[in-house]
Amino acid sequence: MNTLLPVNALAAVSVPEMEQTPSSPNPSPGLQALRTQVLPFQAPGCSLWSYHSPVGRLYIRANEKAIVSVCWQLPGNAVNEDEPSAQCLSAVTQPVAKMLYRFLEQYFQGEPVDGAHIPVDFSVGTPFQQAVWQALREIPRGSVCTYRQLAQRVGSPKAFRAVGQANGRNPAALLVPCHRVVAADGGLGGYMLGHGQHPLAIKQALLALEGAWPATATV
Numbered sequence: 001m002n003t004l005l006p007v008n009a010l011a012a013v014s015v016p017e018m019e020q021t022p023s024s025p026n027p028s029p030g031l032q033a034l035r036t037q038v039l040p041f042q043a044p045g046c047s048l049w050s051y052h053s054p055v056g057r058l059y060i061r062a063n064e065k066a067i068v069s070v071c072w073q074l075p076g077n078a079v080n081e082d083e084p085s086a087q088c089l090s091a092v093t094q095p096v097a098k099m100l101y102r103f104l105e106q107y108f109q110g111e112p113v114d115g116a117h118i119p120v121d122f123s124v125g126t127p128f129q130q131a132v133w134q135a136l137r138e139i140p141r142g143s144v145c146t147y148r149q150l151a152q153r154v155g156s157p158k159a160f161r162a163v164g165q166a167n168g169r170n171p172a173a174l175l176v177p178c179h180r181v182v183a184a185d186g187g188l189g190g191y192m193l194g195h196g197q198h199p200l201a202i203k204q205a206l207l208a209l210e211g212a213w214p215a216t217a218t219v
Contacts, residue, residue: 049089049097053108055202058173060089062097066119070100070172072202100175107174110209114141115175124171128154132166139180142211146184168192179203180212188213 046061046068061068089101099118106113116137122130131154138153139145145153147167151160167178168190179202183189191203207213 047087047094047097049087049092051089051101051104053104055205058104060097060100062094062100063121064094064096066096066121067100067172067175068121070175072173104174108209112141118175120172120175122171125166125169128156128159128162129166129169131155132163133170133176136167136170136176136178136181139177141177144180144182144207144212147181147189148184150181164190174206177206179206180210 045063047063049060049062051058051060056072058070058072060070089097089104092098092101096119100115103113103115103118107115120133120137122133125133132150135150135153147160147164148157151157151163154163156162163181167181170176170178173179179191181189188200188203188207191199204213204215208215
């Protein structure tokens, strides 16, 4: 079992505990979209692992060639109830998933690592979404950009809302670091990949860990 040492940046951010009860009858549109559209939980030929990070449990799907999905545990998500037998990622032998395990261990210890070398399967996305996800992988650790700047990087300067939607359909949290995209007004913006009722707390914690955001900022 992967036991991580405390990281000051993470400890300074209050991240709500994972809800243990079913989600409300009327989940937020963001959570509902994530449950139904983003992650191919039943992807054929994939194995499922779980990883306990300091800011919540991650579920990982991978095949022999690439990581298919990395998502935070979400209340009411089928991956939580239908697949309780997910193996701990620390026991993985599959080469690609083992690369991810090493990256996550180092990342949450605060080491300056980058997961851009780990292959991610983008086949679930449209060409535009794939372009956005690739651009996200090029944002270096310790940096942020705005939605408008990201739209410019993919050659669609007026499509910043579509860029935000593509961020929300990101199949692989952390490996495709959509948490590094923030609002033009200096705020955090959104984060559809976070769990619980306060997903921005996770976004803030990740940016603080990377040195790109104050750990004491108000969410």
